Amino acid sequence: MNTRKGNINSVAIVGGTHGNEFSGIYLLRKWQQLPDAISRSSFSVETVFANPKAFDENKRYLDCDLNRQFGFEDLNNTELANYEQSRAKAINYQLGPKGDAKTDFIIDLHNTTSNMGPSLILLQSDAFNRKMAAYVKSKMPDAVVVLEDQVSVEEHYFLSSISAQGVIVEVGPQPQSVIRQDVLDWMEEMTGHILDYIDLHNTDKLPELPKSFEAFKYIETLKLPEDEQGERIGMVHRNVQDADFKPLCPGNPIFTLFDGSVICWEGDYEAYPHFINEAAYYDNNLAMSLAKKVTVEV
Amino acid sequence: MNTRKGNINSVAIVGGTHGNEFSGIYLLRKWQQLPDAISRSSFSVETVFANPKAFDENKRYLDCDLNRQFGFEDLNNTELANYEQSRAKAINYQLGPKGDAKTDFIIDLHNTTSNMGPSLILLQSDAFNRKMAAYVKSKMPDAVVVLEDQVSVEEHYFLSSISAQGVIVEVGPQPQSVIRQDVLDWMEEMTGHILDYIDLHNTDKLPELPKSFEAFKYIETLKLPEDEQGERIGMVHRNVQDADFKPLCPGNPIFTLFDGSVICWEGDYEAYPHFINEAAYYDNNLAMSLAKKVTVEV
Numbered sequence: 001m002n003t004r005k006g007n008i009n010s011v012a013i014v015g016g017t018h019g020n021e022f023s024g025i026y027l028l029r030k031w032q033q034l035p036d037a038i039s040r041s042s043f044s045v046e047t048v049f050a051n052p053k054a055f056d057e058n059k060r061y062l063d064c065d066l067n068r069q070f071g072f073e074d075l076n077n078t079e080l081a082n083y084e085q086s087r088a089k090a091i092n093y094q095l096g097p098k099g100d101a102k103t104d105f106i107i108d109l110h111n112t113t114s115n116m117g118p119s120l121i122l123l124q125s126d127a128f129n130r131k132m133a134a135y136v137k138s139k140m141p142d143a144v145v146v147l148e149d150q151v152s153v154e155e156h157y158f159l160s161s162i163s164a165q166g167v168i169v170e171v172g173p174q175p176q177s178v179i180r181q182d183v184l185d186w187m188e189e190m191t192g193h194i195l196d197y198i199d200l201h202n203t204d205k206l207p208e209l210p211k212s213f214e215a216f217k218y219i220e221t222l223k224l225p226e227d228e229q230g231e232r233i234g235m236v237h238r239n240v241q242d243a244d245f246k247p248l249c250p251g252n253p254i255f256t257l258f259d260g261s262v263i264c265w266e267g268d269y270e271a272y273p274h275f276i277n278e279a280a281y282y283d284n285n286l287a288m289s290l291a292k293k294v295t296v297e298v
Numbered sequence: 299m300n301t302r303k304g305n306i307n308s309v310a311i312v313g314g315t316h317g318n319e320f321s322g323i324y325l326l327r328k329w330q331q332l333p334d335a336i337s338r339s340s341f342s343v344e345t346v347f348a349n350p351k352a353f354d355e356n357k358r359y360l361d362c363d364l365n366r367q368f369g370f371e372d373l374n375n376t377e378l379a380n381y382e383q384s385r386a387k388a389i390n391y392q393l394g395p396k397g398d399a400k401t402d403f404i405i406d407l408h409n410t411t412s413n414m415g416p417s418l419i420l421l422q423s424d425a426f427n428r429k430m431a432a433y434v435k436s437k438m439p440d441a442v443v444v445l446e447d448q449v450s451v452e453e454h455y456f457l458s459s460i461s462a463q464g465v466i467v468e469v470g471p472q473p474q475s476v477i478r479q480d481v482l483d484w485m486e487e488m489t490g491h492i493l494d495y496i497d498l499h500n501t502d503k504l505p506e507l508p509k510s511f512e513a514f515k516y517i518e519t520l521k522l523p524e525d526e527q528g529e530r531i532g533m534v535h536r537n538v539q540d541a542d543f544k545p546l547c548p549g550n551p552i553f554t555l556f557d558g559s560v561i562c563w564e565g566d567y568e569a570y571p572h573f574i575n576e577a578a579y580y581d582n583n584l585a586m587s588l589a590k591k592v593t594v595e596v
Contacts (some may be wrong), residue, residue, distance in 0.1 A: 026533075058580075113473040125356045175411040175473035177577045181536040181554050235324075238479040256479050258328045279475045282356075 007202045008104040008165065011045045012095050013038060013191065015109045017067050017159050018280070019054025020176040023187045024109030024169075030188075037188075040195050041064040042202035043104075048094065050108075050159065051087060058177055060280050067108075071157040072098060088159075095161040097156065107194055108160040109187060112172035113279040114288075115242040118186035119144045120194075121168035121294060123153045123161060125296065128201070132167070134298045135197045140189060144245055145215040146170075146274065146291065167194060173242070176279055209298050216245060216272050216291035224287040225255050233257055236277045236287055244274045248290070255287070305500045306402040306463065308392050311336060311489065313407045315365050315457050316578070317352025318474040321485045322407030322467075324462055326539070328486075335486075338493050340500035341402075341566040346392065348406075348457065349385060356475055358578050365406075372398060386457075394460040395547040397452065405486060406458040410470035412586075413540040416484035417442045418492075419466035421451045421459060423594065430465070432596045433495045438487060442543055443513040443542040444468075444572065444589065465492060471540070474577055489520045507596050514543060514570050514589035522585040523553050525562060531555055532576045534585055542572045546588070553585070 013031075015024025028047045031038050038045050054061050069088035074080055075098060095103040112119075120136055121127045125147050133145045144149045153161050160166035169190050174183040200206045225234035232258035240248065248254065255263040265271070271290040275279045275281065278288075311329070313322025326345045336343050341372050352359050358380045367386035372378055373396060393401040418428045418434055423445050432442045451459050458464035467488050472481040498504045523532035532555035538546065546552065546569045553561040563569070569588040573579065576586075 026556060033557070113476060134302045173473075175471075177474070177580060178411060178575055180537065180539055180575065181531045181533050184533070185536070235477045235479050235482070238483070241478055241480065258324060259331070277476055277478065279473045282475055 008043050008198045010103050011043050011105045011107065011195070011198060012048055012103045012163075013045060013107045013295040014048045014050050014091075014159060015111065016052065016055050017108055018060045018065075018110065019051045019056070020058055020060050021109075021111035021174075022177065022179045023047065023111050023171060023174065023184045025055055026179055026184065027109065027188055027191070038195060040199040042199050044220070045195070048089060048091065051084065053083060060160070060176070062224050067110075067159050068157050070098065070155065070159050070161050074157070083132040091159065092162055098162045103163045104165060105198060106166035107158040107165045107191060108158070108166065109191070110168055110170045111174045111176075112170055112275060113175055113185065114274065114276045115173045115244045116170060116274055117142055117144055117172070117189050117244075119146055119170040119274070120190065121146045121148055121170050123148055123156050123158065123166070125149045125169075128165060129167075130296055130298050131206065131209055131297065132194065132197045133215065134213050135200070135206070136190060136193045137213050138210060139193045139196075142186070143190060145213065145296070146295075147215050147217040147294070149217060169194070212295050212297050215294055215296045216274065217294045218271075219271070219290050219292055221289050222254075222287045224282075225257055226284045226285060230285075232285060233259075236265065237262065240273060240276060240288070242276070244276050245272050247271070247293075248273050306341050306496045308401050309341055309403045309405065309493070309496060310346055310401045310461075311343060311405045311407065312346045312348050312389075312457060313355050314350065315348040315406055316363075316408065317349045317354070318356055318358050319407075319409035319472075320471065320475065320477045321409050321469060321482045323347065323353055324477055325407065325489070326483065327485055330350050336489070336493060337368045338497040338578045340497050343493070346389065348389060349382065355410045358474070365408075365457050366455050368396065368457050371451065372455070386521040389457065390460055396460045399461040401461045402463060403496060404461045404464035405467050405489060406456070406464065407489070408466055408468045409472045409474075409481065410468055410573060411473055412572065412574045414468060414572055415440055415442055415470070415542075416488050417444055417468040417572075418447055418488065419444045419468050421446055421454050421456065421464070421466075426463060427465075428594055429499070429507055430492065430495045431513065432511050433498070433504070433593070434488060434491045435511050436508060437491045437494075440484070441488060443511065443594070445513050445515040445592070445594075448516060463559065467492070483522045510520050510593050510595045513592050513594045514572065515592045517564060517567075517569070517588050517590055519554075519587050520585045522580075522583045523555060524583060528583075530583060531557075532561065535560065538571060538574060538586070540574070542574050543570050543589075545569070545591075546571050
């Protein structure tokens, strides 16, 4: 387990990695006016507007999903030169380079159309992150912790994997291209708690934390029902819609086909769906992610 | 008052007027497989996929909003030749021409990101429409009736204004580019009741209807807060978010500026906001529509 001992000296807060996820973009604007809101005495903070052109066009991306372009091989493949592939290299140069990054910690701000509330997505479950999650949950009981630690941070292709430490703040439900105050407030609050945690860590002033907390560990992604030609033939069942992080048991309805018939889930574990019916995932016909509920020792 | 005495002989059901409002598009596909669901013995029904190219590109529109192109002057202005302006002329030729339409009744299927539930938008409040709304509400108590009868049908620029009679079925909340089962089911149910009503009208078999019903009469549209440069500086207040068709009284909070200050509504009547924070209206920085609650005599 990779336990961070040293201080975090530099933090980057990234918004607009997806151009139609507005909360992070508007928070960056706000913090440009009110920089004290994100400054802490023990580290430097910079803000990065990752995909301004996609925002201008009111789209998630122009050519390809920016938040899938930060794998080592792709960053080093000079043939990959479309807009997002170029942005990825530019951001890697600015904050990284991945593997030896000048930035110690990245907070990447995202919205989802799914009913996920304020979610803290961790790419590794080392002691530093476990304490961070425990701290955030102690300050913000609505917060949900998601572990996407199935591979190492460096093997991930997310923007936040540029630095050795980082998080994805994922807040919903919010339609694309909309600003909801509840979602904006959640994102701002969670970001503030993360910055506070880093500051308390740096200054060795962390309060006593709970001994354990509940989290959701990513297991698999399910596709929407398709016919043999790959045409979508069904949708998320109404019982599952909006039921992010609620249990789905083997045999429960999961999809309704357009002809009215119902498909039940045939897994062999109690699953916790999330990213349910996320608009952006229709490109790849993805219906939801499934997690297992776990208890994390701090 | 324009009371329709004659029969409705031809009905058109239109989906995909906006390419990222999926319910109507998927219902059209379903009904192509199961045409009995929309056929009634006393009239013919055709289906029209209004903006297939916007759907292919997963956008509301390519060049301009198709559902604003059906004003008389614009339909007759041959200079207006972009994609949606051309689609408008083609659809007017297919279903109209407006003012002397071969189609007697148009049902135009729409989604909104606003929390409007299943809404029936009427462009005139003649006896035929009043009975229709009373019938639909008697079958579907969740249905909301919105009167946009501030001008005559012919003066409207909506697609459904091609024919002398028609409705907009507007169902939400649904993010753009998503299919929610609850929203799809509401749209299908409301469409079925409208078709049943027309059939009962034609065959003189209408049941006894309530003597009156509650509706919401459009008054005005409010913009999001802007600075002098036209930059958005605020958002819908969290108390108003999702509170479509709930009363907003003079002095109630309506917007939160990004600097944290709160703007209250300064109108002089009890308003019923709807289309609150609709994603598609950000183009024009519109925040919501306001209505007055009225009692409609049948």
